[in-house]
Amino acid sequence: MRDHFEVGRYDAAGRLGELTVPRAGVTVETPALMPVVNPHVQTVAPSTLASEFGAEILITNSYILHGSDELREPALDEGLHDLLDFSGAIMTDSGSFQLAEYGDIDVTTEEILDFQHRIGSDIGTPIDIPTPPDVDRARAERELATTQERIETAAEADVGEMLVTAPMQGSTDPDLREAAAEHAHGTGLDVFPIGAVVPLMNEYRYADLADVVAACKRGLGEDAPVHLFGAGHPMMFAMAVALGCDLFDSAAYALYARDGRYLTVRGTEHLDDMDYFPCHCPVCVEHTPADLRGASDEDSEELLARHNLHVTYGEIRTIKQAIRDGDLVELVDSRARAHPAMLDGYRTLLDHAAQLERTDRIAKDTFFHCSTESARRPEVVRHHQRLDRFALSGDVLLTEGERDEGYDESWRVDPPFAPYPRELGDAYPFTAEVPERLDRQAYESAADGIARLAELNPDVDLTLAHFEWPASALDRVPDAVTVRRLGEE
Numbered sequence: 001m002r003d004h005f006e007v008g009r010y011d012a013a014g015r016l017g018e019l020t021v022p023r024a025g026v027t028v029e030t031p032a033l034m035p036v037v038n039p040h041v042q043t044v045a046p047s048t049l050a051s052e053f054g055a056e057i058l059i060t061n062s063y064i065l066h067g068s069d070e071l072r073e074p075a076l077d078e079g080l081h082d083l084l085d086f087s088g089a090i091m092t093d094s095g096s097f098q099l100a101e102y103g104d105i106d107v108t109t110e111e112i113l114d115f116q117h118r119i120g121s122d123i124g125t126p127i128d129i130p131t132p133p134d135v136d137r138a139r140a141e142r143e144l145a146t147t148q149e150r151i152e153t154a155a156e157a158d159v160g161e162m163l164v165t166a167p168m169q170g171s172t173d174p175d176l177r178e179a180a181a182e183h184a185h186g187t188g189l190d191v192f193p194i195g196a197v198v199p200l201m202n203e204y205r206y207a208d209l210a211d212v213v214a215a216c217k218r219g220l221g222e223d224a225p226v227h228l229f230g231a232g233h234p235m236m237f238a239m240a241v242a243l244g245c246d247l248f249d250s251a252a253y254a255l256y257a258r259d260g261r262y263l264t265v266r267g268t269e270h271l272d273d274m275d276y277f278p279c280h281c282p283v284c285v286e287h288t289p290a291d292l293r294g295a296s297d298e299d300s301e302e303l304l305a306r307h308n309l310h311v312t313y314g315e316i317r318t319i320k321q322a323i324r325d326g327d328l329v330e331l332v333d334s335r336a337r338a339h340p341a342m343l344d345g346y347r348t349l350l351d352h353a354a355q356l357e358r359t360d361r362i363a364k365d366t367f368f369h370c371s372t373e374s375a376r377r378p379e380v381v382r383h384h385q386r387l388d389r390f391a392l393s394g395d396v397l398l399t400e401g402e403r404d405e406g407y408d409e410s411w412r413v414d415p416p417f418a419p420y421p422r423e424l425g426d427a428y429p430f431t432a433e434v435p436e437r438l439d440r441q442a443y444e445s446a447a448d449g450i451a452r453l454a455e456l457n458p459d460v461d462l463t464l465a466h467f468e469w470p471a472s473a474l475d476r477v478p479d480a481v482t483v484r485r486l487g488e489e
């Protein structure tokens with residue numbers, strides 16, 4: 001039984017959860033950020049991560065410690081928590097990244113897991129094969145088979161209370177990703193990283209990323225905490241959480257700072273190009289870009305890294321509050337405006353709206369229709385699917401106007417939603433706020449709902465009464481439905 005991950009509230013597939021890490025004796029609230037700590041170069045000390053940023057968990061690389069003449073023995077003697085001076089949960093990576101970079105590493109899964117256990121890691125990782133995007137299916141299958149053997153080995157290893165991850169590979173092939181997830185979940189291991197997605201993120205392929213995450217989620221149970229491995233840029237966190245990711249690791253805060261790069265939820269700025277800091281964190285309130293440019297390299301790097309952490313943790317809090325309020329998809333919608341590739345990612349996320357609907361909350365605060373994409377949200381899909389729950393007979397009016405006693409029944413139709421019985425008018429999502437100047441897609445979505453209602457009720461006479469719907473929507477209303485224009489009669 002998997003009982004170390006408990007999900008509280010959902011919004012789409014995003015969730016507030018609690019990951020209990022027994023070896024550390026801590027419970028981590030998710031979605032959570034794990035800052036990457038390089039054992040050799042600590043831009044921000046782990047104790048500062050805890051005291052200044054509230055870090056409950058971090059990640060470091062056991063392969064680097066294993067291969068280091070200076071740090072290997074101290075790690076074994078003192079243990080990781082003393083070595084890093086951090087009392088929260090510590091996850092360790094295994095060297096898979098180095099394997100992908102250099103093609104070869106000199107340890108086995110058994111050895112590195114045993115080493116992770118001996119240095120006191122709380123969450124250990126086997127050596128999976130990070131298969132890049134777009135490889136041919138034969139290679140993706142072959143490497144996945146090796147990854148699967150290794151996670152089976154990991155599942156059998158005697159590592160006490162240490163949690164162990166089961167990475168999911170399969171390149172950009174959704175079938176393989178889903179199969180990988182099902183297999184990983186079946187091993188009984190504890191945390192589920194989606195591996196080898198860094199190349200997708202580096203190339204802004206957020207649409208492909210959304211497909212990969214959705215495929216992995218289909219193969220996992222809801223009791224599985226999901227780690228989007230290598231995702232550290234806050235601009236895509238909301239989208240990843242809405243798809244069902246729980247854990248992120250950020251090396252970006254430090255790596256970007258080293259190059260003078262400043263993270264925001266809308267993208268990345270370069271310190272050299274900045275006259276103003278748009279952020280309210282202590283670094284940005286107390287300094288100007290010119291101050292940082294005038295500081296020593298070391299000070300400037302540390303201050304930038306601290307800003308990058310503030311903005312990254314801030315986005316995690318923003319996302320948690322959005323889940324609590326039930327407006328996570330509206331947050332994703334607004335973040336998607338930062339870059340056309342993010343918009344592609346959001347549109348692809350909405351291709352999976354039926355999948356996200358399964359865990360979406362039934363009731364939330366008011367639905368805000370703020371973009372053409374709103375017409376494809378899980379709430380719209382849900383009502384469309386549930387039209388088969390109503391029994392209709394006789395003459396039925398579907399109207400944007402008043403009730404008409406000349407009909408047996410009179411339903412409301414409020415784009416983007418499919419028609420609904422009037423008694424649901426006070427219920428979510430039909431209390432939606434929509435703009436006066438509604439987009440064509442919203443009318444088309446309502447028209448598709450009418451078409452479905454007609455298909456489900458072939459013996460019912462349907463009449464649509466509308467205020468000036470666009471032709472593209474009226475074209476989608478079946479011929480069997482009588483159409484009346486309101487305001488002209």
Ligand SMILES: [Zn+2]
Pocket residue numbers: 277279280281282283284285307308310311
């Ligand atoms: Zn700042």
